[in-house]
Amino acid sequence: MLKISGLTALLFAAAAVTMPSNGAFAKDIVLGASVQLTGPVANTGRYYRDAYQFAIDKINASGGIKVGNESHKLALKLYDNQSDVNLSVRQYTQLVSQDKVDFLLGPFASNFALADSAVSEKYRIPMVQGGGASDQIFARKFKFIFGTLAPASNYFGSTIDMLKGLSPAPKSVALLYADDAFDVSVADGTRPKLKQADLALAMDERYSTNATDFNSLLSQIRSKNIDVVLVAGHETEILNFVRQAKSLAVAPKMYSFTVGVPSEDFRKALGKDADYAFGMTAWLPSAKLKDRWFGDAGQFAVAYKAKFGYDPDYHAASGVADVEALAQAVENAGSIDPAKVRDALAKVKFDSLYGSIAFSDNGQINLPQTVIQVQGDKLTAIYGANGLIAEPKYPMPAWNAR
Amino acid sequence: MDLLAQILINGILLGGLYAVMALGLALVWGVLNIVNLAHGAFIMLGAYVSWYLYTYAGVDPFLGLPITAMVMFVIGYAVQRGLLNLIVRAPMFNTLLITFGLEVVLTYLAQLAFSADFRTINPSYAGNSIQWGPIVLPVARLLAFGVAIALTVAMWLLLLHTRLGRAIRATAQNLVAARLYGVEPRHLYAVTFGIGIALAGTAGGLYGTVSQINPYIGAALTAKSFAISIIGGLDNPLGVIVGGLFLGILESLTSLYVGSTFADVASFGVLVLVLMVRPNGLLGKAA
Numbered sequence: 169m170l171k172i173s174g175l176t177a178l179l180f181a182a183a184a185v186t187m188p189s190n191g192a193f194a195k196d197i198v199l200g201a202s203v204q205l206t207g208p209v210a211n212t213g214r215y216y217r218d219a220y221q222f223a224i225d226k227i228n229a230s231g232g233i234k235v236g237n238e239s240h241k242l243a244l245k246l247y248d249n250q251s252d253v254n255l256s257v258r259q260y261t262q263l264v265s266q267d268k269v270d271f272l273l274g275p276f277a278s279n280f281a282l283a284d285s286a287v288s289e290k291y292r293i294p295m296v297q298g299g300g301a302s303d304q305i306f307a308r309k310f311k312f313i314f315g316t317l318a319p320a321s322n323y324f325g326s327t328i329d330m331l332k333g334l335s336p337a338p339k340s341v342a343l344l345y346a347d348d349a350f351d352v353s354v355a356d357g358t359r360p361k362l363k364q365a366d367l368a369l370a371m372d373e374r375y376s377t378n379a380t381d382f383n384s385l386l387s388q389i390r391s392k393n394i395d396v397v398l399v400a401g402h403e404t405e406i407l408n409f410v411r412q413a414k415s416l417a418v419a420p421k422m423y424s425f426t427v428g429v430p431s432e433d434f435r436k437a438l439g440k441d442a443d444y445a446f447g448m449t450a451w452l453p454s455a456k457l458k459d460r461w462f463g464d465a466g467q468f469a470v471a472y473k474a475k476f477g478y479d480p481d482y483h484a485a486s487g488v489a490d491v492e493a494l495a496q497a498v499e500n501a502g503s504i505d506p507a508k509v510r511d512a513l514a515k516v517k518f519d520s521l522y523g524s525i526a527f528s529d530n531g532q533i534n535l536p537q538t539v540i541q542v543q544g545d546k547l548t549a550i551y552g553a554n555g556l557i558a559e560p561k562y563p564m565p566a567w568n569a570r
Numbered sequence: 571m572d573l574l575a576q577i578l579i580n581g582i583l584l585g586g587l588y589a590v591m592a593l594g595l596a597l598v599w600g601v602l603n604i605v606n607l608a609h610g611a612f613i614m615l616g617a618y619v620s621w622y623l624y625t626y627a628g629v630d631p632f633l634g635l636p637i638t639a640m641v642m643f644v645i646g647y648a649v650q651r652g653l654l655n656l657i658v659r660a661p662m663f664n665t666l667l668i669t670f671g672l673e674v675v676l677t678y679l680a681q682l683a684f685s686a687d688f689r690t691i692n693p694s695y696a697g698n699s700i701q702w703g704p705i706v707l708p709v710a711r712l713l714a715f716g717v718a719i720a721l722t723v724a725m726w727l728l729l730l731h732t733r734l735g736r737a738i739r740a741t742a743q744n745l746v747a748a749r750l751y752g753v754e755p756r757h758l759y760a761v762t763f764g765i766g767i768a769l770a771g772t773a774g775g776l777y778g779t780v781s782q783i784n785p786y787i788g789a790a791l792t793a794k795s796f797a798i799s800i801i802g803g804l805d806n807p808l809g810v811i812v813g814g815l816f817l818g819i820l821e822s823l824t825s826l827y828v829g830s831t832f833a834d835v836a837s838f839g840v841l842v843l844v845l846m847v848r849p850n851g852l853l854g855k856a857a
Contacts, residue, residue, distance in 0.1 A: 206678060208786040211684035215669075263622075347831055375830035378790060380781055383580035383639030385823035390706075391573040405783040407688055415708030415780070437688045437782060441697060567697065 194238040197504055199224070200245045200269030202259035204276055208378075211403065212483055213276045213432065216299060218476050219487030220244055221274055226461045232274065233495050236502055245269050253283050259285040270504055271296070275492050276303035276483070278320065278350035285313040294510045296493050298486030301354040304532040305486025312506075314513050314527050316489045317482075318450045318535040320350050321357020323426050324398055325450060326537045328361045330551040332398060334562055338395035338421055340464070341513065342371035344385060345400040354426055370394055374404035377402065382409045386418045395563075397423040407437055414441055416566050421563035422446055429540060430481040430547065443544065444564040448537040449524055451482035452549055461492065461519035468521045482522075489522035496525075571822045572704040577822045579705055583816025586715030587776060589811040591791055592798035593725060594648070601742040602805035604654060607669040609770055609793020609795055610788030611676035617770025617778040617787070618680065619691050631691045631779050632713055633646030638775045639768040646767025650760040663834045673705060673788060680785035691778035714776040717809070721769065724806040738762050753832050812853055816840075 191481035203219060204213030224242045227233065233242040244266055256275050260435060263269045265498060272288050274281050274297020279302025288295035289310045301317035332336055341362055345355040355374070363367055370392055373385060386409075389397060397420045399409060405430045413419070422444070428434035429447025437447075454468035463467040465485065472480040498504055500511035500554040525536050539551035541560055549557045589830050595609045606612075619638045623629040629637065653672070657664045657669040698709040729735035740748040741758055749755060777783070777791075794817075802813025844852065 206681055206686075208784070210681065210802065211688065211784070212684075254633055272737070293785065373830055374823075376834055378829060379833070381821065381825075382576055384585065384822050385830060387573060387576045387580060391576070404688060404782055404784065407690065411690065411692075411697065411782070412708075415699055415710055416706050417699045417701070433687050435688050438692075439692055441692070547835075567699075 186460055188513070193232060194235075194240050196243040197233060197271070197498065198243045198245055198269040199271050199273050199491065200260070200263035200267060201250045201273035202247040202256045202263070202275055204251045205248035207249075208404070209251045209276060209402075212431075213251070215481065215483035216274075216276050216487045217246060218472070219298075219480070219484040220246070222472060222475065223461070223488040223491035226441050227491070227495055230461055233498050233503060235318050235498060240498075240504075242491070244273075249275060249280070250464065251281075255279055256280050257283050257287060260284045264288075264291040264293055269293075271494050271498075271506070271509065273297065273298050273487075273494075276300075277306060278353070281305050281313075281315070285310055288312045291513075292510075293506050294494070294497075294513055296490040296513065297413075299406045299483065300350070300351040303532075304349050304359070305351060306532045310531065312510055313531050315532045316486045316493065316522065316525065317533070318537060319357070319532055320353035321386050323354050323400070323448055323537055324358045324411045324424070325361060325553055326539050326553070327398070327424050327446065328358070328365050328367070328506050330539050330556075330560070331367065332365055333556070334560070336424075336563065339368060340370040340392070340394045341367045341396045341398060342373070342392075342420075343369060343398050343400075343438055344371070344373050344375060344388055345407060346377045346379075346402060347374050348377050350352045351400040351426070355469065358398060358400075369397070375401075375405075377405075379405055380408055382412045383416060386413055386416050389420060390418045394423040395534070399423065400426040403428040403434060410438055410441055410445065419564055419566045421511075422560075424448070424539075425570070429542060432479045432481075435542060435545070435547070440570075442542045443540045443570070444561055445562070447542075449482045450535040450537050451485040452505070452538060453485075455479070457521050457523060458519055460518070462488075462521050465521040485522040489520050489525055492518075492520050492522075494527050511565070518534075573826070575816055576615050576705055577826050577854045578819060579707065581819035582709070582821030583715050583814060584822060585815035586718035586811075587711070587780065587814075587816025588775070588798055588818050589793060590714070590718040590721060590773040590776060592795040592802070592810050592814060593721060593807060594766035595726035595792075595795040595803065596799040596804050596807070597725070597769065598763055598766035599799060600626025601738055602650075602654075602658065602759055603761075604665045604669065605662070605796070606766070607666060607792055608611070608672040608676060608788075609660040609669075609766075610792035611673045611680075611788065612642065612646070612767050612770040613774040613777060613787075613791050613795075614680060614783065614785060614788040615645070616677065616774025617691075617783040618684055618689075618774075619771060620778050621691050623692050625689075629777055631693060631696075632717070633732065635717065635775050638771045643768040646770075647764035649767070651756070654756060655759065656762065658670070673792070674765035677785050684785060684801065686784060686786075689778070689783045689845055690781075691775070691783070693779070696779050699815040708780075709804060710779045714780060717772070717776060720770065722807045722811045725769075725773070729807070734761070764843075780855045794837075797837055799851075801844050801852060805851065805852045805853065809851050809853035811849065816852065 247259040255531035272295035278300040298316040301320040345351040424446035457464035457465035497512040534554040797811040804807035
C-alpha cells in the first residue's frame, strides 16, 4: 500500500513538473542542433553547445520572444554527432522529421554544415549555422541556410593586406592546406589575393586531413628559404606543425594559421612556443559591440568564462549570434512559420555582441578578419579593417635566439 | 641534395618512432594471435601517463618511460587476464570484435577523464636541434629513435636468449608441447600482453614529446602499427624496425616528390603489395 501511494505521489510530482510553470508563456520554440560533443573535434564542438545554451537561457531570462501578443520561451534539442558527418545528417533528419523542432542551429565545421544544410533545404526549415565558413556551403543557391562565419576565401585577406606594409618586405609565400571543404576554400580565396599583392607563391601544397608529420614540408620551407607560411588546417595539425618547425629549427619571417591561435587551449598546449604565431579572428570581446541581451561583448565574455571556465572565442560568439539571429527573425516575422522566418532572416539587420548581423544574398555574413598575434603570453590584435592596430612582432627570430 | 639528405634523415627518425609503436602490436599478434585493435588506444593511454608524470610530478618524459611502461604493463596484464583470456581460443573474428570494443571504451573513457583538450609533453629541450652541416637533427626524435633501437634489440635478446622469451616463442609455435614442458599459458599470455602494452605505452610517451595528445589519436596509430607489422613480418622484432624505417622513409619521400596527400596512399599501397608478394613480411620466410 505504501508502495502504491509513493508511486502515485511520484506521478503527481511528475505531472506538476511537466505542466507549464508560467501560464503567460505559449508553447516553446524548439531549436534543434547536432554538435560534436565527442570525437576528434569535440574540443571545438563544445563552444557551440555552450554558446547555444547560454544564449537561450539569457533570452528566456529576459522574457523570451514576442510573437504577436504571445511570449514564447526557447528550448534546445541537442544531439552529439560524435564528430561523424553521416551521423550528423541522420540526426538533423530526425530533428526535423520526428522531433519536429521549429528551427535549426548548425554543427561545427564546414564539411558538416555542407552536408547538413541539405537537410534544412529539403525540409524547408531555416538553419542558422556559425560553424561552417566554406564558400561551398553558400554556392548552391540554397534558400534555407544562413551562416555567421565570415567567408573562408577571405580568412587570409587582412593578413595579406598587412604583409604589404611589413619591413623587411616578404618575398615568397608558402600556402599549405588540408584537403577538406573549409581549407580548400581558404586556399582558393588566398591565391588570387597573393597574386594581387605581388607575392610569389613558392609552395602550394595540399596535405591530408589529420596528417601528423610535417617534416617533409618543413624541410622544403627551409630549403626554399620561404618568408611567409600560411597554413589552413585543423588545430591538431597546427600544433604538430609548430612543434616540428621548432625541432627542425625552421623559422620563416612569419607564419599564420587559420585556426588555433585565438583559442586558449592552443596557447596552453604550446606554451612559450606559441609566441609570434599569427592568426585571425572575426570577433574580439570589445565593449563597443553592443548587444540587446548580453549588454556588450565584453560583459558576455566575462559571464561566459565565469559559467564555463574557459574563454569564449569567435566560435562561441558566432554560436550566440545564430540563436540571436533566429530570435530576432521570429520577432520580425511575427510568426513561427518556417517560410516567413526564412524571409525575415534574409532581411534581418541588427547589432549584436558578434558584430552587425546581416546576410548577403547567398546567406553568408560578411565580416572582416582582424589579424592577431601571440605576443608573449598575450593575444594582440594587429591589423583590422582600418589598418594597423598594434605593431606586429616581425620578423620572427630564429628558434635558438628567443 | 641537402634537401634529399634531410628528408631521408626525417624519414629514418620517423621510422624509429613508427617501429616502437608497432613493436607491441607485432608481439601480441605473433604470440597470442590477437590483432589488438585497441593498440592505438593503449599508446594514447601511455601518452597520458607520461603527460601526467611530466605535468604534475615534473618527471622528465624520457626518464619517466620506465614508470609509464610499468603502469601500462599492469593494465595490460589485467586486461588480458580479466577480458581477453575469455576469447583466447575463439575464432579471430571474436578477438577483433572485443578489441574493437575495447578501443571505443578506452577512447571515450579517456575523453571523460582527460577532456578533449590537446596536450603536449614539452620539456625545454624537446624542440632543440643539432646542426650537422646542412642537416638538422631534432633532439627529441633522435632520443626517440635511440629508445626505439634499444627496445627492439632488448626485445630480440629477450625472445632469443631468456627463459621467458623461449617460453613465449614455444607457446606461439606449439601450445601443447609448451605445456608439456611446464609452461603455464594463462600467466604467460598475460605477461606477453603486458609487455606488448608496456611497449605501446612507451611509444605513447615518445609520441607525446614530438606530437600532440588527445583521446582520439589511437585509431590512426593502430592502422599505422598494423601496416608496419605486416610489412616487417611478425617473426622477429628486427622485422618491425625494418618495417618502421621502410614506412617512415617511404612517407617522407612521397611527400617530397608526389605530394603530402599521397603519403597514406603510398604506405597502404605498399601494405597491399607486401601482402600479395611476401605475405610473411619483408624479413619473413618466403611464402
